Amino acid sequence: MTPKSLSIAAVFALFAASLWGWSVTPDQLGRWVLKALVVPVLWGILELAHMKRRGREWVAIVNWHRLCIAWVSLMLALTIALHLLVVTDVVEVAWVPAIRRIRGVVFGASLMIWGNHLPKLLSPWASAGQPFDWQRVHRFVGWTVSIGGFAVILGWLLPPLGEARAAAQIIVILALGLALGRKLVSIASPPRRPTTPGADPA
């Protein structure tokens, strides 16, 4: 399955889960429309933006974005499905705390996998024309998100459930905030040193 087909399948799964949710709670149409459309719209914007991308670095980045969309869609679809299974009494309410912890651990593990792979992406621009220090930023973001994912796993496993969700949310916000901040600082700052390698003597 290619990243493109996986992202399409995941978006359809999210759409289907949202339709199911609307059928169970028809009075919450606005909520289900939002859940059904936000990710597909984002997916459509990314596909349009990447239509004319060429080169192996851009292909890797585009596929990475597709896998991110697929991951977000599947996580949302799973969350919706579990919620509806509880609402329709297919799953007993007593299982909800355990399901939440498992979902939290899976989310943390996903962050670790995502962060681990991020530094493997190569800059699509030539060294001299990079708008920011691609390598340093992606290394920083990768480490931050990986450590954040590990902390999320601990946050869901260790504290009482009532505090686990708050702890995990704070950790995720901190990690993603650090990552975004680092990228913005790098874009705003000039490169530290020339990044163009010298010519190789024949």
Added chain:
Amino acid sequence: MNLVFKALSDPTRRRVLQLLRERPMTAGELAEESHLSKATMSGHFAVLREANLVDADKRGTTITYRLKLSVLEEALLEFVESFGFELTLGHDRRPRPHAVGTEF
């Protein structure tokens, strides 16, 4: 993963990865920094490419290497550097291996 361990087991290849952390470099620059011949370095570059730790971009006669380390691979590199053999530069700037812990 075996390919990664093999790539990280050699101090010259670890030195190449550390140099590439700063910026992309050509094969010639890496050979000059490592004080080894290009033929020797070619073998090291092949091992690093096979382990998917570096990317080689050939334009004309120039090959530019870029780092491609995941977080786990970078952590492994740091671990091996901390507990393995390190290269130091002697007064004549030639690399000499020594075991960690033998300095006074």
